[in-house]
Amino acid sequence: xxxxxxxxxxxxxxxxxxxxxxxxxQSMINEAMLYSLKAxxxxxxxxxxxxMCEAFGGNFDDAIDFAAGIEMIHTYSLIHDDLPCMDDDDxxxxxxxxxxxxxxxxxxxxxxxxLNKAFEIMxxxxxxxxxxxxxxRAMREISKASGAEGMILGQVADIKYQSDEMDVKTLxxxxxxxxxxxxxxxxxxxxxxxxxxxxxxxxxxxxxEDMGLLFQVVDDLLxxxxxxxxxxxxxxxxxxxxxxxxxxxxxxxxxxxxxRKLEHQIVTGIKSLDIKSEFLLETVRFLANRDY
Amino acid sequence: xxxxxxxxxxxxxxxxxxxxxxxxxQSMINEAMLYSLKAxxxxxxxxxxxxMCEAFGGNFDDAIDFAAGIEMIHTYSLIHDDLPCMDDDDxxxxxxxxxxxxxxxxxxxxxxxxLNKAFEIMxxxxxxxxxxxxxxRAMREISKASGAEGMILGQVADIKYQSDEMDVKTLxxxxxxxxxxxxxxxxxxxxxxxxxxxxxxxxxxxxxEDMGLLFQVVDDLLxxxxxxxxxxxxxxxxxxxxxxxxxxxxxxxxxxxxxRKLEHQIVTGIKSLDIKSEFLLETVRFLANRDY
Numbered sequence: 297x298x299x300x301x302x303x304x305x306x307x308x309x310x311x312x313x314x315x316x317x318x319x320x321x322q323s324m325i326n327e328a329m330l331y332s333l334k335a336x337x338x339x340x341x342x343x344x345x346x347x348m349c350e351a352f353g354g355n356f357d358d359a360i361d362f363a364a365g366i367e368m369i370h371t372y373s374l375i376h377d378d379l380p381c382m383d384d385d386d387x388x389x390x391x392x393x394x395x396x397x398x399x400x401x402x403x404x405x406x407x408x409x410x411l412n413k414a415f416e417i418m419x420x421x422x423x424x425x426x427x428x429x430x431x432x433r434a435m436r437e438i439s440k441a442s443g444a445e446g447m448i449l450g451q452v453a454d455i456k457y458q459s460d461e462m463d464v465k466t467l468x469x470x471x472x473x474x475x476x477x478x479x480x481x482x483x484x485x486x487x488x489x490x491x492x493x494x495x496x497x498x499x500x501x502x503x504x505e506d507m508g509l510l511f512q513v514v515d516d517l518l519x520x521x522x523x524x525x526x527x528x529x530x531x532x533x534x535x536x537x538x539x540x541x542x543x544x545x546x547x548x549x550x551x552x553x554x555x556r557k558l559e560h561q562i563v564t565g566i567k568s569l570d571i572k573s574e575f576l577l578e579t580v581r582f583l584a585n586r587d588y
Numbered sequence: 589x590x591x592x593x594x595x596x597x598x599x600x601x602x603x604x605x606x607x608x609x610x611x612x613x614q615s616m617i618n619e620a621m622l623y624s625l626k627a628x629x630x631x632x633x634x635x636x637x638x639x640m641c642e643a644f645g646g647n648f649d650d651a652i653d654f655a656a657g658i659e660m661i662h663t664y665s666l667i668h669d670d671l672p673c674m675d676d677d678d679x680x681x682x683x684x685x686x687x688x689x690x691x692x693x694x695x696x697x698x699x700x701x702x703l704n705k706a707f708e709i710m711x712x713x714x715x716x717x718x719x720x721x722x723x724x725r726a727m728r729e730i731s732k733a734s735g736a737e738g739m740i741l742g743q744v745a746d747i748k749y750q751s752d753e754m755d756v757k758t759l760x761x762x763x764x765x766x767x768x769x770x771x772x773x774x775x776x777x778x779x780x781x782x783x784x785x786x787x788x789x790x791x792x793x794x795x796x797e798d799m800g801l802l803f804q805v806v807d808d809l810l811x812x813x814x815x816x817x818x819x820x821x822x823x824x825x826x827x828x829x830x831x832x833x834x835x836x837x838x839x840x841x842x843x844x845x846x847x848r849k850l851e852h853q854i855v856t857g858i859k860s861l862d863i864k865s866e867f868l869l870e871t872v873r874f875l876a877n878r879d880y
Contacts, residue, residue, distance in 0.1 A: 319745075320748070321744045322737065322744075324744055325740060325744045376696055376697075376700060379696065381673075381693045381696060382693050382696065400673035401674050401747055402744070404673060404674065405668075405747075407700070408665075408668060408699070408703065408740055409735060409740045411704065412731065412734055412735035412740065416735050419731055420728070422724060423724050423725070423728060428720060432711065432715050436712070436715060439707050439708045440708060443701060443704035443705055443708050444614070444701035444704065444705060445614070448617060448697055448700055448701045449611075449613055449617060452614075452616055452617045452694070452697060453613035455694070456616060469611075
């Protein structure tokens with residue numbers, strides 16, 4: 297996947313420019329933020345955002361600030377999620393987690409800083425842009441998805457519901473919010489920035505919702521059948537953490553079946569849009585069949 | 589101070605409308621966010637923002653979303669500041685702190701949720717507004733002030749510097765960022781929303797910077813000479829926490845002198861602006877002479 301890696305490289309190369317250090321204290325917080333932001337990962341959200349934008353005729357440079365912003369939001373949520381008071385994880389993407397390296401207090405602040413910075417850089421983009429309306433609508437999409445009606449709500453539901461009271465409906469609610477909302481926002485805001493029409497956006501929304509769910513179902517599966525080496529994190533943590541997942545609720549076969557069904561729906565949806573979809577479809581196939 | 593209280597009441601009355609609960613999990617996170625947001629406090633930042641806006645001819649309704657946003661940001665910073673891994677405070681504004689009531693994990697999420705919501709509601713305002721440029725500039729002012737170049741940087745510096753290596757310059761750096769930036773942003777964004785000219789904004793910036801510092805110097809003083817009952821929080825915590833403050837560095841007399849000097853500079857600055865300043869000046873006098 298050469299084009300894939302090329303785009304990830306361009307995206308990652310752009311991240312440093314958002315962090316300027318003018319004092320010792322600023323170097324410290326920047327180091328903590330960049331440590332997690334540059335720790336790799338699949339870069340699914342920025343890639344989907346950039347791809348959707350380009351598929352609708354927009355270009356990379358117009359969308360990069362939003363792609364960086366959404367990855368900052370995703371990264372902050374991981375830093376806070378890994379904290380001792382939350383999931384208490386010490387390994388993420390093959391590296392010690394933020395609080396292990398920088399301390400509990402700095403990890404809280406690094407997370408706060410990344411969330412704030414995401415809005416700062418998207419806002420700068422809008423202020424400089426000739427098409428403010430598009431940027432503002434993309435920002436709204438992202439801000440609603442990451443907030444207490446979106447991703448944060450998913451995290452709360454995840455804490456609130458015990459695994460013994462979990463059914464598919466509840467698990468879907470958690471995942472649609474905790475992971476799904478931000479993946480959906482990546483695609484919808486990308487399409488918005490690329491100039492998608494209202495009727496196209498309606499299709500993108502359905503496709504993007506399926507994509508968010510697909511991502512999580514595959515994630516759940518990999519926690520059971522994946523390898524620590526490839527994933528860069530401990531496996532079978534869901535069982536250890538008494539966390540309910542799709543394979544536990546549905547069994548492995550039914551989970552695989554759901555993945556195929558979601559993949560099919562997404563591909564059909566994308567094909568019904570009149571856009572340059574080749575690379576996007578490749579990404580869907582990768583996401584549905586990944587082993588890391 | 590009747591007008592003062594009237595405005596606080598109007599401001600506080602507006603807060604509920606930003607929180608809609610459509611599920612059990614959402615009620616939980618909303619409850620945790622509202623608990624701290626509605627815990628009272630002096631409401632300095634929203635008041636200053638609203639007053640500046642009105643002093644330049646703007647009106648309450650145009651600025652209320654930004655006033656609520658800045659108070660949400662201030663509140664989130666208090667919730668995270670009080671966490672066991674930070675200052676480990678169990679009392680704030682006379683009530684148990686957020687993590688004492690809702691748990692450590694929920695307090696982290698409630699803070700995250702409030703920061704995110706601040707941007708959501710300011711963004712909604714801009715999207716609906718006829719004068720998007722003004723709203724965007726106000727948002728930029730606030731977002732830069734709250735981020736890793738502003739308030740968060742101040743918190744990092746506060747953690748990084750030990751009290752034995754502290755001098756007035758370093759303490760000023762910490763306070764100008766930790767408390768000062770957001771108070772400054774309240775005034776500058778309020779003036780921006782009210783339609784201040786570029787030359788007026790330059791004066792407002794200087795005045796606002798002094799105001800931020802004034803607020804902190806008074807706070808430091810009250811930690812020593814204030815009463816628990818009036819302040820609604822423990823006093824002499826700075827000494828217990830080995831936290832350096834102005835009275836410790838300068839002595840009580842010099843600290844009082846600095847307060848008078850800042851008050852004088854602020855009043856002179858405000859009077860040089862051609863605005864309705866009566867109520868604003870009253871607020872300055874209150875801030876400089878408050879005992880809670």
